[in-house]
Amino acid sequence: MPTTLITTPTFARHSTRPWQILEEAGAGPLRPSGDVALSPGELLKYAPEADALIVGMDAITAEVMDAAPRLRVIAKHGVGVDTIDVGAARARGIPVVCAPGSNSHAVAEYTFGLLLSAARSLAASHVAVAAGGWPKLFGPQLRGKTLGIVGFGRIGRLLAGYAHAFGMELLAHDPYVPQAGIRAHGAEPAALDTLLARADAVSLHTPPDPSGTPLLDRARLAAMKQGAILVNAARGGLVDEHALADLLGSGHLGAAALDAFSTEPLPADHPLREAPRTLLTSHMAACTPEANQAMGAMVADDVVRVLAGNEPLHQAR
Incomplete structure (x- = not known):
């Protein structure tokens, strides 16, 4: 069964639907820490277990990708993907998805x-x-x-x-x-x-x-x-x-x-x-229940699509 490693503490904070999308697809969500983002060291520690990553402001570098040999998709819980090395992901055949317009x-x-x-x-x-x-x-x-x-x-x-x-x-x-x-x-x-x-x-x-x-x-x-x-x-x-x-x-x-x-x-x-x-203020402009639900559902849907062998709907370029 695939495992989805979730590094951002705000994922699905105001909606159970994103969790349900992953669980119903057998995507085994793993959230090793509840209220704080993973440190870079923790991210590298858990990366080998991940078939999918759902991340916030984490730096997803080539090093992280190489530490995750099972990785098939990276999802940004948000819009901007500047913290993700999209070029390195593309070179490894890993699609990067996001949630445009959600927040x-x-x-x-x-x-x-x-x-x-x-x-x-x-x-x-x-x-x-x-x-x-x-x-x-x-x-x-x-x-x-x-x-x-x-x-x-x-x-x-x-x-x-x-x-x-x-x-x-x-x-x-x-x-x-x-x-x-x-x-x-x-x-x-x-x-x-x-x-x-x-x-x-x-x-x-x-x-x-x-x-x-x-x-x-x-x-x-x-x-x-x-x-x-x-x-x-x-x-x-x-x-x-x-x-x-x-x-x-x-x-x-x-x-x-x-x-x-x-x-x-x-x-x-x-x-x-x-x-x-x-x-x-503490980087909280996107923190509304409505945006949180929309972001979570969009990225969970795309994670499930990729893990099932389908093209994502919201791939970052």
Whole structure:
């Protein structure tokens, strides 16, 4: 009987259906730790038992694949597969599947919440009031401001709709989306550097560069509009986090709201912990029961399809 090794603690947390899909197909789900992701060492320890992997943010390298001689499919419990060496999997004949669109609404809603919270200092006000204070914290209204969206896929387009409803002007940068497609969603196409110079707020929705080079390095962060807000609910590798902390400290940037970081959990000595006007959350934009159920069912279905000798429906390219 095949075994499905599940490394992510959020798999099927809010639905029994994904478990049922695996169990009914005889795919022997194995979840060696319940509430935390496997460490790299634990992953290598359990990999030889796996015919299928369902993973979260784990680094699935060629080393992991070579430690799993029975491995027939890798499933990302989510959308982005940048933590999986898709090329190495392809070379070994192992399909990589994911759950496109399953968490788009959850992430887009959360992203707009981060933007609104950062603009109006909601978290800072809560902390002050809970401690006995009663501050009147001023922040810009969003109506009439310009939002720059970097990456105009499903999530970026949904975010554009929410921002438009708040009366924001929209810029979008995505070299893979035709300009007509950007305009169709009410946004003006823009080169990245133009967008950064013009936008009052910037939201990132694109995968990181495989080389590890931040999309927003120190120079690009410094080129952002004075007082601009940065929102990142995509990937931590997109931003030079030390430079971001410096520019928040100097007052050049107005605020930052981040749900993704280069190292997770965030290290105790990370400079963003002490940076002013910063809202930090624990990579939880996709954490809704609805998205969790959809992601789990989609990847479980594809795992079962591959183990049965069929083509997956949602193969990553």
